Every structure is written in C-alpha cells, then in structure tokens.
Amino acid sequence: MIKELLNKELDNFLDNLSKKELEDMVSLHLAPNYEPLPVWIKSGKGSKMYDIDEREYIDFIGCYSALSHGHLNEKIIERVIKQIQRLTLTGRHVIYPELALFSKVLAEYTGLEMVLPMNSGAEAVETAIKVARRWGYMVKKVEQDKAEIIVMERNFHGRTTTIVGFSTEETYRKGFGPFTPGFKLVKFGDINEIKKVINKNTVAVLLEPIQAEGGVHVPYDGYLKDVRRLCDENDILMILDEIQTGMGRTGKPFAYMWENIKPDLLTVGKALGGGIMPVSAVCGKREILSLMTPGSHGSTFGGNPLACAIGIESILEMERKKLDKEAKEKGDYLIKKLKEIDSPKIKEIRGKGLLTGVEIKKEFGTGKKLAKILLKYGVITKETHLTTVRITPPLIISYEEIDEGVERFKKGLSEL
Numbered sequence: 001m002i003k004e005l006l007n008k009e010l011d012n013f014l015d016n017l018s019k020k021e022l023e024d025m026v027s028l029h030l031a032p033n034y035e036p037l038p039v040w041i042k043s044g045k046g047s048k049m050y051d052i053d054e055r056e057y058i059d060f061i062g063c064y065s066a067l068s069h070g071h072l073n074e075k076i077i078e079r080v081i082k083q084i085q086r087l088t089l090t091g092r093h094v095i096y097p098e099l100a101l102f103s104k105v106l107a108e109y110t111g112l113e114m115v116l117p118m119n120s121g122a123e124a125v126e127t128a129i130k131v132a133r134r135w136g137y138m139v140k141k142v143e144q145d146k147a148e149i150i151v152m153e154r155n156f157h158g159r160t161t162t163i164v165g166f167s168t169e170e171t172y173r174k175g176f177g178p179f180t181p182g183f184k185l186v187k188f189g190d191i192n193e194i195k196k197v198i199n200k201n202t203v204a205v206l207l208e209p210i211q212a213e214g215g216v217h218v219p220y221d222g223y224l225k226d227v228r229r230l231c232d233e234n235d236i237l238m239i240l241d242e243i244q245t246g247m248g249r250t251g252k253p254f255a256y257m258w259e260n261i262k263p264d265l266l267t268v269g270k271a272l273g274g275g276i277m278p279v280s281a282v283c284g285k286r287e288i289l290s291l292m293t294p295g296s297h298g299s300t301f302g303g304n305p306l307a308c309a310i311g312i313e314s315i316l317e318m319e320r321k322k323l324d325k326e327a328k329e330k331g332d333y334l335i336k337k338l339k340e341i342d343s344p345k346i347k348e349i350r351g352k353g354l355l356t357g358v359e360i361k362k363e364f365g366t367g368k369k370l371a372k373i374l375l376k377y378g379v380i381t382k383e384t385h386l387t388t389v390r391i392t393p394p395l396i397i398s399y400e401e402i403d404e405g406v407e408r409f410k411k412g413l414s415e416l
C-alpha cells in the first residue's frame with residue numbers, strides 16, 4: 001500500500017476507495033476499541049457533517065463538546081494556515097512567543113494565574129493529580145506516599161491507567177489492573193459524603209461541575225460552593241475538571257463561574273483545540289503550579305507553537321462570538337423544544353447551556369439504539385450510560401438547525 005500511495009494523489013485516492021475496501025482496512029488493521037455508527041463521514045462545515053455519499057447530518061454531539069466552534073471555523077483555520085507557515089514544533093527545551101501569549105490569554109480566560117500546557121484531556125487530569133500530590137507533600141506536609149484524592153462515583157476523567165483505576169464504570173476498568181492507589185470514591189452531589197472521608201492525608205477533591213459522560217448529571221445549585229468551603233476548611237485543593245463543561249459550554253466561560261468561586265486547579269481541553277487538534281492544560285494558582293519545577297513533568301508536544309496559536313484563537317473566537325451567552329440562550333431553547341416532544345418514552349431531560357442529555361425509559365430501548373435510528377433521520381449523536389443520549393452540538397448551531405434537529409429527533413424517538 002505504501003508503495004502504491006507514493007505515486008498517488010492522496011485526496012483522490014481516499015475519495016475513490018469503496019466502502020468494502022475501507023471496511024476491510026478497519027476490520028484488519030484498526031483495534032476495535034470503538035463501535036462507530038455505520039456512517040462514513042467525509043466532510044463537515046459549521047454544525048453539519050456530510051457522508052461519502054454526500055448525505056447531510058446535523059451534528060448534535062459536536063465531538064463530545066470538543067467542536068464548540070463548529071467544523072472548520074474560519075478564523076481558527078486562518079490562524080492555523082498562518083502558523084504552519086511559520087513554526088509548528090520545537091520542543092520545550094527552547095521558548096517561543098506563542099507559548100508566552102497562550103499562557104497569558106488562557107490564565108486570563110480561566111480566571112487563574114498559571115498554565116501548564118498538555119495535549120489530551122486525560123493528560124491534563126493526570127498532570128493535575130501529580131500537582132496535587134506534590135502540593136500535598138511539599139506544602140501540606142502529608143507523609144510520603146500517603147496522599148489521597150477524593151473522586152466521584154460515575155466520574156469521567158479519561159482513559160489512562162491511573163484514571164480508569166478510580167472509575168466506577170466496569171467496562172473502563174476490566175482487565176487493566178493493577179491500579180494506582182490513593183483515591184477515595186464518594187457519591188457525586190452530596191457534600192456530606194465528601195466530609196465523611198476527609199482525613200489528614202487528603203490533598204484534593206477532584207470533580208466535574210456537571211458529570212457529562214456519566215449521563216449529564218447536574219448537581220444542586222451551590223454544590224461547588226459547598227465543596228469550595230469544605231476544601232478551605234480542611235486545607236484541601238479543589239480540582240475542577242472542566243474539559244467538557246468549560247469553554248462556554250454551560251453558558252459561562254467555565255461552569256465554576258456560575259457559583260462565584262475559584263478552583264485551585266482547573267483542567268481545560270476539548271474545545272480549547274478549536275476542533276483542530278488536542279490542546280489541553282492545567283490552570284491554577286501561582287503558588288501551586290510553581291511547585292512544578294524543571295524536570296518534574298513534561299511533554300514533547302504539550303504547548304507546541306501550533307497548539308498555542310490554536311488555543312489563543314479558540315479563546316478569541318469564544319469572545320468575539322460570545323459563544324458562552326449563545327450556549328445559554330440556545331441551551332434553554334433546546335431544552336424547551338425537547339420538552340415539547342412530550343413522549344412517554346422520555347424519562348428525563350437534563351442539562352445546562354448546550355450540555356444536554358435525554359434519558360429514555362429503559363423498557364423502550366437503549367441510547368445506542370436511538371442513536372442508530374437517528375442516523376437514518378440525519379442526526380448524529382451518541383449514547384452515554386445505556387439509556388441517555390447526549391446533545392452537545394457546536395455552540396454556533398443556528399436556531400433553525402436546533403428546530404430541524406429536534407424535529408428529526410422526535411421522528412427517531414417515535415420509531416424506537
């Protein structure tokens with residue numbers, strides 16, 4: 001194949017492969033850790049995707065909140081083109097203006113002081129765990145190797161071995177042990193549950209403001225404030241994972257801003273990459289992130305010039321288009337339209353901003369089954385937690401597209 005490709009023009013070659021040829025490549029060479037919907041996507045623009053037969057779909061999942069700016073955002077693409085003609089990768093053993101500016105812009109946007117750039121979301125969470133442990137030993141003076149972090153049942157923070165080690169989802173864990181010790185699980189949304197497990201070795205509480213992958217669970221108003229108070233009273237760091245809820249998704253730049261508090265550490269990813277490439281970071285208070293001295297942590301690609309340029313432009317686009325406000329207004333509208341469906345098959349509609357989930361009564365089928373049916377009607381979404389389908393479209397989705405998407409959703413649901 002490589003020899004054959006050397007003499008071909010790749011675009012043409014890709015476009016002329018038959019479904020059979022593509023399926024053979026996948027079944028023989030691609031590890032089956034995903035079970036994709038049966039659709040071959042060829043292109044995307046705004047809130048739409050098109051398959052290889054030119055059929056149009058409304059993108060109701062927006063790559064699990066990573067495509068908040070929509071497919072092929074013009075400003076971000078322009079920035080990418082300029083940056084790739086200038087500098088893309090150097091390694092962190094040198095320094096470049098893009099990294100300085102990215103740190104400043106991201107710190108300002110998150111409301112925190114310092115930034116430690118990474119690539120994927122899981123890497124950012126791993127980094128936050130390392131920072132919290134280091135703070136525990138260096139500042140809180142926890143006995144060496146005894147640090148504990150309180151985490152939530154039904155959490156989702158990524159797929160590394162440490163992170164899946166404290167997941168409560170059996171399919172994420174099965175066959176991957178032994179796992180990293182030092183995590184205590186408690187029920188999400190109940191402050192007393194956290195209180196019960198705090199001890200002298202507790203260095204941090206790690207949580208998502210809204211559990212997205214866990215089924216779109218929104219805690220009571222004031223929960224984050226309660227966690228903040230508890231952390232302050234017990235000299236514990238509050239780590240918020242806003243990889244999914246951040247970058248405008250819930251109607252504010254970050255979901256913590258709904259409660260007028262500040263976390264000590266914040267993980268950001270997904271939409272920070274502008275729908276182009278993985279860009280993530282841990283942001284935090286200066287006295288905490290300053291503990292990450294030279295040699296303590298690193299990444300070949302983390303904070304590379306192209307990623308920084310994209311990260312900056314992603315934030316600027318959020319601000320230019322006021323995408324957080326758009327998310328709030330469109331999210332309220334979407335929930336109203338979904339509630340109007342008024343189907344006996346719907347158990348609950350949950351969400352905040354454009355992070356929404358529709359839970360189906362289990363006697364009617366699974367979220368996966370519904371997602372497959374919806375494909376026929378030209379809507380792409382994804383199940384989460386057996387009976388819930390998530391609706392997290394690009395924040396630039398139009399009201400007409402929401403109307404059309406909900407209309408198609410209704411048809412799909414009636415077929416379930």
Ligand SMILES: Cc1ncc(COP(=O)(O)O)c(C=O)c1O
Pocket residue numbers: 064120121122123125156157158159208212213241242243244245269270
């Ligand atoms: C809250 C949260 N944290 C972490 C991650 C992991 O991000 P990534 O897939 O980029 O590693 C996700 C991904 O869905 C997420 O939703």
